[in-house]
Amino acid sequence: MPSILSENIGYIILIGVGLIMALSVTLMVKAETKWLGTRKTSEWFYTAGRTIKTGLIASSIVSAWTWAATLLQSSTVTYEFGLGGSFWYAAGASIQVILFSILALELKRKAPMTHTFPEMIYVRFGKHSHKVFLFFALMTNTIVTAMLVLGGAAVINSLTGIDITLAAFLIPVGIILYTIFGGLKATFFAEYLNAALIFVVVLIFVTVIYFATPEIGGISGMYEKLTQASILKPVEGNAFGTYLTLASMGALIFGIINIVGNFGTVFVDQSYWQRAIASRPKAATGGFILGGLAWFAIPFTLATTLGLAAIATGVTLTENEIELGLVASTAASNLMGDFGAILLLTIIFTAVTAAGSSQLVSVSSLVTYDVFRTYLKPSSSGRELIKISRFTILGFGIGMGLLASLLFHSGFSLQYVYLMMGILIGSAVAPISFSILWKKTNKYAATSAAIIGLGCGISSWLLSADSMYGEITLSSTGNLLPLLIGNIVSITTGLGITLVGSMIKPENFDFHIMKQKILVVDDKVRSMLKHDTDEEFLQRSLKFCKRAGFSISVFLVIVWPASFYLTEFVFEEQSFHLWIWLAIIWAFSAAGIIIFLPLIEARKNISEVFHKANMDSDMMEQSDYSHFSGNDSPVMKILVPIDGSARSLKSLYHANYLFRGAAKVRIYLLHVIEWTDENEENIDEELASQIQEEGRLILRSVVVPKQINDYKRIVKLGDPAEKITELADKLKIDMIIMSKKGIGKSTSNLGNVTQKVLKLTSKPVVLLE
Template identity: 60%
Template structure:
């Protein structure tokens, strides 16, 4: 709840002092202005699941140094490669809000429904893993009932996501990611440099060498924990790669980050984000997972499958401090990634369900309301879903290894929809469905053929999962490519720019200004060169020679390996901590100046008039609606200025509109405000009036005038006794209401 409070304060500061207009477009896309630093932290945070902290240490415990490597490499390349899709989305469909929205414009409604279903399935799977892992650890370290823990976890996430939208998620993710790296470096330092039981890097090497003699790892070279020549780790790595393509390319969370970013920030954001994330499982698991082996921590199969290696190792080696740190960092990761999932589901429901199929003419207010209902409903549903899975005996590890079978078939059709103009809509849609069917059939068929039954135990077999994962993604890819070659569609991507639009005029104009085809084309080429190069390095050039050579680390090589992990984590942490602050320094400076200004004691003259703003003797708010009496009010201010020239006047026009009227959208709001400014610009101001400000607002006039008078700290409100619509009464309805609302002196003319 503390994090929720901090984030909501930051969002409030942005809207109050940086002039951010909180429309639904801003709520769901963060205004599409997010810079590289926040994109990096957001990508790292969204990709740091409970499994990142738990499953990576589990495979370290099972396979040695190869486990953390294959977890990190097998799950970072998807984020790196997603940079290619992200920049292509900016080029070809810059106004999109979700990837199914792009699919709808490209393939039509039938295909849209299919891929929207895959998107929801991905969110459900990811959310299930978040809550399963988080609740299991809370239960193991605190004793809180696992079902209660499953419902407690979403509460803080719902709070700041519900009111702050995507920008609140980005801000929370910065703090969460910064804290995660702090904890990772604490564990690394404590275990490798201060813990006497481990004995430093050399002591860890000796203990792992001894562990291989006592309990050799089946399928590892020489049974060693100190080798990348591990059959089990390689199989896990392939499953990891296939499954995580689905949970990135089919997860709206990552498309939403691409949409929210500035065009020039999207490629470096995902490339650097993928490499920075690599450091978390690589450094943490080679610390906690291997430490569990080194101290001969005995765990049950249930504890291993539930992902409890890391928390139990932390508690065993570092005592209560280790348990508290592990519990805190896990809760941080779960809430941050959970927030990303809430916003993702919210966007899918509002744009792809409500606006597409229920009410295409829906206003911004209606979409905002549906979005918040979605966040609240799915957030509470997170706990119910985890409870059902717990009762079914389904563990974090099981879901993690099976996810590629269920969503991998959608990867190729979605990717090629934005990359290849010849992708055939009917073939791509059929490929996703057929790939899913084939993947599940092979998975269950293999499990039945080897054990004679289909159960949790038989379907947990690594070879069955490997066969199902590969079948799902490769079958879909083959069908999509071959079918599209036979029946190419030759789609004109410029149609996406015309069929998908942004209502918010301010954001739309900025997008049009920033979307430069030449720069985006160069960024696209850059993303392909470096994305593919980094992928080859991480999953081929680095590990494959070490696998086929059956090389077992010497003490020197192990020292180098650990120092690479440590330095990588330090570099990533430095980037995460510093870059967002540097890129936001102007906004931070502006907010701090305003806070300092508002906290200064008021300087007044002998009459009590405020002198804090450039020695202003008096601040006057003049309410103008175009009526004769409001013009007389302005003339009255001219008369007052004869006594003093040090007066600031706020010329205010309130356009009356009910906050409950849902027919108003962003475009209409902007149009009405423009008309209001034109009216104010048409008023002839007194020649002596040099210090003035024009303000236009929509809403209840009396309420808005009262709020403005308080926030601007004016000395006097001047207005006519009656407005345009008040002809019979002595006092107009706005005047009467304002007299009861405001404590400021009011002059009626």
């Protein structure tokens, strides 16, 4: 299949859009840390300070759950089965997120200070069970990551001709950059931008294709063309062979596989637990339910547009091209030319990067907390945890490309991996869920259920493929019926063994133990959690989640489809119009919530950032460093570094001697506590406070001459010479007065710090013996 776009456009999107996304997210994180006073501790890096509100949680859910498979496979199953495909993709993968709100609330009630779900398993079941579920967690992240990159690379290759292996390695570049810098908060920002962009593009597609494309002829034209296609190429297993029905056996089988498999990729995926951990208690309920309902609109509307358009325009693809998910891209380029192809390629790329960032943070948190801190160095500091995390992000980010390339060259398609993932991870769904939901869950039953369920799922999948098709190959195991059997056996075996084993030998676990054994080091976060955790409110929210979650789920996957399936309902033109308008209205409503709700909730912070960013630098200096309320600004600003030595104190008295009698002189006394880490913000909040208090004690012990009326004491952490230079530039210092040597040892005439200051600064420096 010849490529639609040039390689140059592919590289622009791969590298250019990736770098723009990385730069945008990095600037957003920098703005928060600089102007909102956020300190980048290890707690902040992994949990975003546990302060995320409803809108950002919802947009994060939409983005994280919108994989390349969402944008591609939804159109593929619609192309194969008609309206039933788009419906079952959306309904079959939205209920898991909605139901996960129950686990999110239980986590807030029972283990509010946890960092990962295996951390909870370790406290409740011990280290052997912890290792088993850590394996499932890492396997889930690996499978999801492989699908993300594989789908994105396949589309980039098909549309631009860029080598698929090269694309697989270029995709993670931007992800690694901003994730290493900003951690989970960077992921939230990237996901918001991605979710907003996806909804804008989806709305462009539906508007242009249904209302501005002559080849389609509007909603009525689409209906006529689908009716003709049903006659020319009837769908086996669909009511009357038509594409215009939800009564489709193939779509139903896909829907069941979709439901089973996606329980695993939500409930066993650390990234969703990470969102529950990062959310404020009051945001956990609305964030997950709103996110699930908003996400429904993306595959439902996009597939009802591009998938049906591919059928209506007679798009013909090989079986391999269909499995690689090229239906959507082909339809977009056929109807909207290069513009349509570029739009789809852009949102697929941003979806891969945003969801990929989420997976990177999840893997790094699992490796850092559940491997390094649990088994290798339990007493590790926050700086060490962040360092391990960044190494993990870099290593796993590079491994993303390698894994996707291996899968592609081994013959595994996006569709194959998507449909078989539930077999591999489904058995862990019930044991993990019951570990936080049910105090009677038996640890041996739960652990063995996950292992036995995995074995039974794989065995039933392979055996059914062999018995039905006479061989075990990629082709035979990729058929729907063996995949259906394997998925159902895996998840039901895990559920059955957990329930039966726990009822035979129930435990009586006290969930207060989790609060006692899982602690947050950061004082600020710990006090915020205690203040926000209202047990009565959480109980009410939990009841609402259970009622709303189960009601919505039953309606989406039982009541709604059953009314169409059992009656073998075939859409007439009028009802088809209503169906398409339902998709359009749902998409516009979801877009409004996802784009505007986070902005409304963050309006105070946004206003504060813009206000501080636009303030005059002198005003910034006055508000941050001056203790005077007068309006007269000094005409001379002097910086005197104090390290506690007699020589540095002599510098202070010399400054007083030089400028005695001067009316407008301000002297800044700076004490820098040497810190080996390059970034002072990486220090845990509690440790930083203790160190800075020691520095303030040193400065308070310095007797300032009475003649000096305008002065300010400042304490910094980091490299002394760099901090002296940095502060001199920031405060627009006119002169630095310091001793040739301080308390450090130096064989030369000048101390090491003094030599470095002279190299770094362009300010006048007065040196004293």
